[in-house]
Amino acid sequence: MVLKQISVTVPDVILKASNSYxxxxxxxxxxxxxxxxxxxxxxxxxxxxxxxIEQRMSEGVGVKKFNQNYAIKYLRGL
Incomplete structure (x- = not known):
């Protein structure tokens, strides 16, 4: 695993609370x-x-329903 260094600036009160935690x-x-x-x-x-997402899909909410031909056309257009 490659580690990357970042810099974070936080208010003093949060830093003190974090150090205590x-x-x-x-x-x-x-x-x-x-x-x-x-x-x-x-x-x-x-x-x-x-x-x-799985819950919505199982309920059919916001799920596009394609027949095979339309699905192939849709995927090719991506």
Whole structure:
């Protein structure tokens, strides 16, 4: 896995609260905490999004229904 460095600017009050949270919950440093936050946010929201899409599809909401010829034409136009 390739790691990339980023820079984040946050208000002092959020940084202090984050540092306190890190100590309370056993994070080694603020970087580990932020990476964990990003991972949870990205993964959780994607899972939730896919569940919502699957639910709508199973209910037929917002689903395009194609016959075979129209589906082929549609896919070729992408």
């Amino acid at each position: 890190c100590k309370q919950y056993g994070y080694r440093n603020i970087q580990e905490f932020i990476v964990d936050l990003l991972r949870k946010k990205v993964l959780f929201e994607n899972v939730q999004r896919y569940k919502e």
